[in-house]
Amino acid sequence: MTETETIAYDVVVLGAGPVGENVADRTRAAGLSTAVVESELVGGECSYWACIPSKALLRPVIARADARRVPGLRQSVQGPLDAEAVLAHRNYYTSDWHDDGAALWLDSIGADLHRGHGRLTGPRTVTVTASDGGRKVLTARHAVAVCTGTDAVLPDLPGLAEVKPWTSRNATSAQAVPGRLVVVGGGVVATEMATAWQALGSQVTVLVRGKGLLNRMEPFAGELVAEALTEAGADVRTGTSVESVARENGTVVVVTDQGDRIEADEILFATGRRPKTGDIGLDTIGLEPGSWLPVDDSLRVPGSDWLYAVGDVNHRALLTHQGKYQARIAGAAIAARASGVPLLESDPWGAHAATADHHAVPQVVFTDPEAAAVGLSLAEAEQAGYRVRAVDVEMSSASGAGLYADGYRGRARMVVDLNEEILRGVTFVGPGVGELIHSATIAVAGQVPIARLWHAVPSFPTISEVWLRLLEAYRDN
Numbered sequence: 068m069t070e071t072e073t074i075a076y077d078v079v080v081l082g083a084g085p086v087g088e089n090v091a092d093r094t095r096a097a098g099l100s101t102a103v104v105e106s107e108l109v110g111g112e113c114s115y116w117a118c119i120p121s122k123a124l125l126r127p128v129i130a131r132a133d134a135r136r137v138p139g140l141r142q143s144v145q146g147p148l149d150a151e152a153v154l155a156h157r158n159y160y161t162s163d164w165h166d167d168g169a170a171l172w173l174d175s176i177g178a179d180l181h182r183g184h185g186r187l188t189g190p191r192t193v194t195v196t197a198s199d200g201g202r203k204v205l206t207a208r209h210a211v212a213v214c215t216g217t218d219a220v221l222p223d224l225p226g227l228a229e230v231k232p233w234t235s236r237n238a239t240s241a242q243a244v245p246g247r248l249v250v251v252g253g254g255v256v257a258t259e260m261a262t263a264w265q266a267l268g269s270q271v272t273v274l275v276r277g278k279g280l281l282n283r284m285e286p287f288a289g290e291l292v293a294e295a296l297t298e299a300g301a302d303v304r305t306g307t308s309v310e311s312v313a314r315e316n317g318t319v320v321v322v323t324d325q326g327d328r329i330e331a332d333e334i335l336f337a338t339g340r341r342p343k344t345g346d347i348g349l350d351t352i353g354l355e356p357g358s359w360l361p362v363d364d365s366l367r368v369p370g371s372d373w374l375y376a377v378g379d380v381n382h383r384a385l386l387t388h389q390g391k392y393q394a395r396i397a398g399a400a401i402a403a404r405a406s407g408v409p410l411l412e413s414d415p416w417g418a419h420a421a422t423a424d425h426h427a428v429p430q431v432v433f434t435d436p437e438a439a440a441v442g443l444s445l446a447e448a449e450q451a452g453y454r455v456r457a458v459d460v461e462m463s464s465a466s467g468a469g470l471y472a473d474g475y476r477g478r479a480r481m482v483v484d485l486n487e488e489i490l491r492g493v494t495f496v497g498p499g500v501g502e503l504i505h506s507a508t509i510a511v512a513g514q515v516p517i518a519r520l521w522h523a524v525p526s527f528p529t530i531s532e533v534w535l536r537l538l539e540a541y542r543d544n
């Protein structure tokens with residue numbers, strides 16, 4: 068290899084997270100030669116520091132909580148979690164932070180992996196700098212797909228670097244349970260990690276600037292999760308922000324704007340994400356380094372006929388499943404354009420347009436209780452100008468709920484579009500609802516008329532009978 072070897076491909080994918088992997092899968096399936104550039108681990112944030120390790124930590128927590136709600140079983144699961152075994156289980160799920168298996172999979176689909184930091188160095192051109200300083204120039208006949216994801220944002224607090232705060236990476240990969248953990252933030256990462264570490268043995272304090280947790284969901288989601296976290300022993304303080312933080316003799320000392328002083332062993336900042344576009348050469352093609360990359364529904368950056376931005380980096384929905392959905396569409400669009408086939412944005416399979424991003428994004432928060440939602444909340448639907456009505460029922464009204472968990476607590480809401488008589492959004496909060504949300508996703512994405520939903524009969528006695536209760540509540544009020 069010479070220092071400036073140039074290799075031509077049909078497609079260059081920058082970033083091998085779940086999204087980059089799926090773009091490559093689709094372009095390879097279409098017969099396009101594809102290079103994938105990765106600076107860390109094939110599999111991305113999701114596999115090693117986000118979805119997978121966090122859910123591996125949370126699964127035993129939720130299973131134990133569920134078991135404790137079943138008479139006859141409760142007595143057998145009163146002890147603490149075996150934290151060492153839980154962490155080992157998490158390590159197994161991240162392959163101990165090795166990506167050999169993922170790299171082999173890329174090889175099996177016939178994509179070329181180039182390890183190193185990739186930067187655009189002009190239109191259709193990506194220069195890869197390997198850790199040994201070696202460089203390669205990759206050119207793309209048809210498309211460059213930027214799939215570089217996001218990283219954690221830390222607040223601008225003096226001396227924060229010396230405190231060595233946790234970000235989501237530490238919170239998902241720590242090899243020991245901190246005695247006391249302060250979690251700053253009230254979103255999904257904060258609530259999930261507070262749930263996990265409190266159950267694993269930490270004394271958790273959650274500091275939330277706003278009025279409550281999970282403020283992108285229906286308000287009752289955050290209320291129920293905060294209530295449960297408090298019952299689990301965590302100290303949840305809303306309307307509180309960090310004024311200063313320091314590490315004194317190894318102990319983290321936090322002073323809040325309420326004048327409280329809190330001591331802890333570690334502090335996690337789960338205070339937002341920013342796009343990893345600061346150092347990918349956007350300036351060489353007239354774009355702003357560090358910016359999110361807005362795209363059209365084929366995931367192409369407006370004004371370009373070769374640049375795509377897929378997954379977290381386009382800021383449409385920071386979720387793996389939604390990014391993988393976009394990747395399937397981007398791959399299909401790249402292949403169609405490469406072969407000169409016009410994009411049929413209206414084709415019945417919707418193969419070339421990521422329309423679900425606009426109205427039917429599902430999300431599960433793996434707290435105890437779980438919170439799951441799809442589409443718009445009531446506030447979002449009203450803001451979007453829809454004439455809507457919220458229909459609320461207690462989850463316990465479903466016959467299966469009581470059997471699932473003694474004293475089942477949770478709530479469901481559907482947001483009905485009164486003009487179209489379809490659902491704009493659905494939220495479920497309660498044990499086990501993560502597996503229920505796909506029924507709502509089908510109703511929202513499929514714009515199923517309420518009149519037809521009556522004919523989707525929930526099985527007895529399951530939690531999904533909550534659908535019947537929601538329809539009855541809509542009819543009777």
Ligand SMILES: Cc1cc2nc3c(=O)[nH]c(=O)nc-3n(C[C@H](O)[C@H](O)[C@H](O)COP(=O)(O)OP(=O)(O)OC[C@H]3O[C@@H](n4cnc5c(N)ncnc54)[C@H](O)[C@@H]3O)c2cc1C
Binds near residue numbers: 104106119378385
């Ligand atoms: C703690 C946590 C838990 C989460 N849990 C869930 C969950 O349960 N379900 C869910 O759907 N979503 C979850 N998410 C969100 C999910 O992780 C992201 O939506 C997903 O990882 C986005 O995939 P991506 O491929 O776009 O980006 P990433 O997974 O971030 O991958 C981007 C890849 O690009 C590489 N890269 C970046 N810049 C360069 C460069 N210049 N050169 C070469 N390579 C580069 C990176 O090294 C990385 O491998 C969670 C996030 C966090 C933080």
